[in-house]
Amino acid sequence: MNGKFGLVPLLLLVLVLSSCRYLPQPTPLWLVDGFDFPVGDRNGKGWAVTGYQFLDWSTASQSWHPGEDWNIPGAGNADQGEPVYAVANGEVVFSGWNTALGNVILIKHNLTEHDSVWSQYAHLDQRRVATGDIVHRREIIGTVGRGPNNRFSAHLHFEIRQEDMPANAWPRTNGQAWTKEKVRDFWLHPTRFIRENRPQ
Numbered sequence: 001m002n003g004k005f006g007l008v009p010l011l012l013l014v015l016v017l018s019s020c021r022y023l024p025q026p027t028p029l030w031l032v033d034g035f036d037f038p039v040g041d042r043n044g045k046g047w048a049v050t051g052y053q054f055l056d057w058s059t060a061s062q063s064w065h066p067g068e069d070w071n072i073p074g075a076g077n078a079d080q081g082e083p084v085y086a087v088a089n090g091e092v093v094f095s096g097w098n099t100a101l102g103n104v105i106l107i108k109h110n111l112t113e114h115d116s117v118w119s120q121y122a123h124l125d126q127r128r129v130a131t132g133d134i135v136h137r138r139e140i141i142g143t144v145g146r147g148p149n150n151r152f153s154a155h156l157h158f159e160i161r162q163e164d165m166p167a168n169a170w171p172r173t174n175g176q177a178w179t180k181e182k183v184r185d186f187w188l189h190p191t192r193f194i195r196e197n198r199p200q
């Protein structure tokens with residue numbers, strides 16, 4: 001007798017717990033809900049990669065350029081100070097300075113519980129987030145700058161990485177450039193990746 005009546009509350013509990021799964025849940029910030037462009041509107045409108053493209057040979061660094069250089073075409077240095085946006089939800093794993101890149105922000109983005117990519121923003125004029133901050137897609141994280149000692153004309157150096165590397169990672173070892181093939185094992189084509197992973 002007792003066993004029979006104990007079954008009813010148990011069945012109700014199972015029903016309640018299983019129905020929770022079907023309630024619509026907002027995407028938590030630790031997970032991405034798609035990627036937007038890092039400058040301009042969410043589609044990158046008004047901006048273009050007019051500097052080095054992904055895997056162009058960089059004479060300045062004697063290596064294959066592992067990212068894209070974004071500008072407002074024809075603006076010269078007038079795009080200095082323009083906002084730079086987080087391309088997706090994520091965690092700021094580095095916000096600081098290094099002598100080669102100037103102000104840098106590196107963000108980890110979880111595609112799933114087990115799969116991540118990293119976006120990196122360099123030569124920034126200002127950094128507006130700190131290491132450890134959780135950011136959402138389209139949050140302003142800094143502004144476009146000219147790199148250390150105004151070394152460059154104003155542009156955003158932007159990378160998407162598929163491996164966990166330090167902020168100052170560059171595809172070169174002891175002054176020797178990595179092959180393009182090896183660079184592709186660590187870095188992704190930024191524009192292609194964003195186009196293939198837009199928010200639904």
Ligand SMILES: [Zn+2]
Nearest residue numbers: 052068069157
């Ligand atoms: Zn660059």
